[in-house]
Amino acid sequence: MGPGPPDVTALERLLGLWLRAAERWRILATLGPFVPLLLLWWAVAAIELFPPAFFPGPLEVARRALELAWKGILGAYLEDSLIRLLVGAAAGIAVGLPLGLLLGLSDRAHRVLWPLVLFFQAIGDIAWLPILIVWFGFGLGTMTFVIVYTVMFPVLMNTALGVRSIPEVLPRAAASLGASRARILSEVVLPGALPNIITGLRNGLGFGWRALVAAEIIVGTSGIGFMMFDARRAGSVTEVVVGLAVLGIVWSIVDSWILAPLEKATGERWGLVAR
Amino acid sequence: MKELVVENLSKVYFDPRLGERVTALDGVSLRITPGEFVAVAGPSGCGKTTLLNLIAGFLEPTSGRILLDGREIDGPGPDRGVVFQSYALFPWKTVLENVAFGPRMRGLPRAECEARARRWLELVGLGHVANRYPRELSGGMQQRVGVVRALANEPEILLMDEPFAAVDAQTRMTLQEELARIFEERRPTIFFITHDVNEAVFLADRVLVLSKGRLREEIPVPIPRPRRWAALVENDSFKALVGRVLQAVRTA
Amino acid sequence: MRSANRSDGRDGLPAFFWAAAPFVVLILLWQLVVELFDVSPLVFPSVPAVLRAGLDGLADGSLAAHVGASLLRVATGTALAVLVAVPLGMAMGTQRGIAAFFTPLLRFFSVLAGIAWIPIATLWFGYGFGAIVFVIFNAVFFVVTYNTVLGVSTIPIELRRAAASLGAARLAIVREVLLPGALPNIVTGIRTGLGFAWRGLIAAEMIATSTGLGYMLFLARDFYRTEVIVLGMILVGAIWLALDRLLLAPLERRTIERWGLVRPT
Numbered sequence A: 001m002g003p004g005p006p007d008v009t010a011l012e013r014l015l016g017l018w019l020r021a022a023e024r025w026r027i028l029a030t031l032g033p034f035v036p037l038l039l040l041w042w043a044v045a046a047i048e049l050f051p052p053a054f055f056p057g058p059l060e061v062a063r064r065a066l067e068l069a070w071k072g073i074l075g076a077y078l079e080d081s082l083i084r085l086l087v088g089a090a091a092g093i094a095v096g097l098p099l100g101l102l103l104g105l106s107d108r109a110h111r112v113l114w115p116l117v118l119f120f121q122a123i124g125d126i127a128w129l130p131i132l133i134v135w136f137g138f139g140l141g142t143m144t145f146v147i148v149y150t151v152m153f154p155v156l157m158n159t160a161l162g163v164r165s166i167p168e169v170l171p172r173a174a175a176s177l178g179a180s181r182a183r184i185l186s187e188v189v190l191p192g193a194l195p196n197i198i199t200g201l202r203n204g205l206g207f208g209w210r211a212l213v214a215a216e217i218i219v220g221t222s223g224i225g226f227m228m229f230d231a232r233r234a235g236s237v238t239e240v241v242v243g244l245a246v247l248g249i250v251w252s253i254v255d256s257w258i259l260a261p262l263e264k265a266t267g268e269r270w271g272l273v274a275r
Numbered sequence B: 001m002k003e004l005v006v007e008n009l010s011k012v013y014f015d016p017r018l019g020e021r022v023t024a025l026d027g028v029s030l031r032i033t034p035g036e037f038v039a040v041a042g043p044s045g046c047g048k049t050t051l052l053n054l055i056a057g058f059l060e061p062t063s064g065r066i067l068l069d070g071r072e073i074d075g076p077g078p079d080r081g082v083v084f085q086s087y088a089l090f091p092w093k094t095v096l097e098n099v100a101f102g103p104r105m106r107g108l109p110r111a112e113c114e115a116r117a118r119r120w121l122e123l124v125g126l127g128h129v130a131n132r133y134p135r136e137l138s139g140g141m142q143q144r145v146g147v148v149r150a151l152a153n154e155p156e157i158l159l160m161d162e163p164f165a166a167v168d169a170q171t172r173m174t175l176q177e178e179l180a181r182i183f184e185e186r187r188p189t190i191f192f193i194t195h196d197v198n199e200a201v202f203l204a205d206r207v208l209v210l211s212k213g214r215l216r217e218e219i220p221v222p223i224p225r226p227r228r229w230a231a232l233v234e235n236d237s238f239k240a241l242v243g244r245v246l247q248a249v250r251t252a
Numbered sequence C: 001m002r003s004a005n006r007s008d009g010r011d012g013l014p015a016f017f018w019a020a021a022p023f024v025v026l027i028l029l030w031q032l033v034v035e036l037f038d039v040s041p042l043v044f045p046s047v048p049a050v051l052r053a054g055l056d057g058l059a060d061g062s063l064a065a066h067v068g069a070s071l072l073r074v075a076t077g078t079a080l081a082v083l084v085a086v087p088l089g090m091a092m093g094t095q096r097g098i099a100a101f102f103t104p105l106l107r108f109f110s111v112l113a114g115i116a117w118i119p120i121a122t123l124w125f126g127y128g129f130g131a132i133v134f135v136i137f138n139a140v141f142f143v144v145t146y147n148t149v150l151g152v153s154t155i156p157i158e159l160r161r162a163a164a165s166l167g168a169a170r171l172a173i174v175r176e177v178l179l180p181g182a183l184p185n186i187v188t189g190i191r192t193g194l195g196f197a198w199r200g201l202i203a204a205e206m207i208a209t210s211t212g213l214g215y216m217l218f219l220a221r222d223f224y225r226t227e228v229i230v231l232g233m234i235l236v237g238a239i240w241l242a243l244d245r246l247l248l249a250p251l252e253r254r255t256i257e258r259w260g261l262v263r264p265t
């Protein structure tokens, strides 16, 4: 006869509490790992392992962030960046989606254009900057072009992929049920490719966000990227870290609260995601 | 060959999500002599897998001891071969490489490992798929490879956790007969877990009935070998034994 | 929607032709437009001008120097990142609780991958090799760690147990089970990370150094040398395409195919 179950220790009780709480409030699971990271950061800064000017602590960064927010700079810059991203992304989708449909539906277009798509996608946003500056100067035109360019390719490529992966029987079935070409497009092709399109959108926005930051750093006159570059020029590591944190936090929120659920929902609804 | 002794074994899980403890095994003692085929039957959740995982060394007991040839076991080792319900074949290795894995880990020369693996594969009629990948095989064939992989490593005892539960009924009977044949020819020591009472009686020399973490009953199976389904389905003593074990599992 | 009937070789034309033809047409079109509309070389270069710039660069060795510098930085940063990320990811991935706990952290930093680190990299390391390698390291490291963790934690625990009960020691389990089991994810991670790194490299070189492709591009802008800019863009695209399509994509496909993609669950 074995001994009865030993008592649950305090540590185990704590673990249980954490796991149940994290399950109830998902946000806890997301934020949890940042606590030890922040503590570590704070500790490394506090013992001044590196000179404080080079390695500010979390409190200092938070204070600076609040200051910048209070002055309205942070909010204004963030707004600039997000509006640029939205406008650019909308334009990128408007170009990428029809092109993607074309490449998905027509074998001939696919054969001729696909290598070009691959090549121009490979050049990437950043390499366009110098010639864009020659054309548009430092400013909005350059930045918009970069974002449109960056968002367009993932949308285009994923749409084409999605359309091409629709089983051939589906449009045939629709046609034999008497659907017109336009109806087939709107009732079969678009819904069938939607999960891929959303994935492309998510990737595109992710790339676009990074490209925006790069563009703002190099040619910007406002925005979070510009703020970081400005801080760099002034030698303020604290403000650069504020920028980094804002970039990461904003994108994490957009991605995990809007884009990822959207992707999951479309994927699940169509039974493409196994889990 | 060595004797396996389990003494007063208990396992208490901590379920962190519920913040509770679950007693999966409660003071289990048993002894398996060399060359014996012992089956454990019992309802779902009674602790069968836990018992096997403890013997395999995948889990640490809360209390009690497991001795192989008088020495307490310490983690998994090649002296106890395991056959998993999910086959657990390495998907990136060919069938031959899977079977040769154990001998290779022992540092035998490559040629000898492969020769041995090939011999074992021939034995169960799988010589022709030696160079295929597991995913290219049917479930029944995969589990044959799983059994052969464990046997090719020449363990002291073979531990099998519902190995035939995932294949269709027809294949299951073939696999059971094949295992019976291998056992009759080579007399390995086998510890076999199942919730299929027919399977337990067909294969084992002795059936242990486990329920709620405790051993309830021990039923010897004095049916002579070789055992084949064709002869046993209508055999009265077989049917009687199945009835007895079923009764024990139900009432336990 | 198109079925598998698209075979490029069937009509007797090699796949190479179908890949090259659109570019030939594009180049002809480009030259035509430049000549027809008399485009100023300050706005867009002609094809011969770009060719000349390329030949000049080859002749005086500056092109090779820039490309070499860029590739060396990418190789160094990527190699360092993979060497740290894979063991770390494996160590984390084998502990399911730890892996789950730290995943949001890795995701957070993958989002920041690459470019966003340029300002702080230049503050910490000054302009030059160190800062750029740091940016590339960051671009690759978090993505590869994340993918390694993902790969290792999706390996069924039975595979590790099977190996252990067949006599595999700790190191052998890493070599025979964890590494091959996570390899498809690791390769995917490297491919994604390198994509970020290549962009980050070009951006960083525009700001923080005095050699490399990005620097070449940005310097040419100062002098309105559009032919050098366009040459640089073509090189950036061509090198990445070669790296991705000839090395990374086949590697990824091969590992995934060999592993059969279907993992026992």
Ligand SMILES: Nc1ncnc2c1ncn2[C@@H]1O[C@H](COP(=O)(O)OP(=O)(O)OP(=O)(O)O)[C@@H](O)[C@H]1O
Pocket: B013, B014, B015, B022, B023, B024, B042, B043, B044, B045, B046, B047, B048, B049, B050, B051, B195
């Ligand atoms: N890792 C674990 N943590 C907590 N509880 C567990 C764990 N593994 C098993 N248990 C619990 O221990 C008990 C015995 O489980 P076990 O898997 O050994 O049963 P089993 O007899 O093999 O069942 P089945 O026939 O369904 O395979 C069950 O109540 C189960 O819920």
Ligand SMILES: [Mg+2]
Pocket: B048, B049, B050
């Ligand atoms: Mg079980």
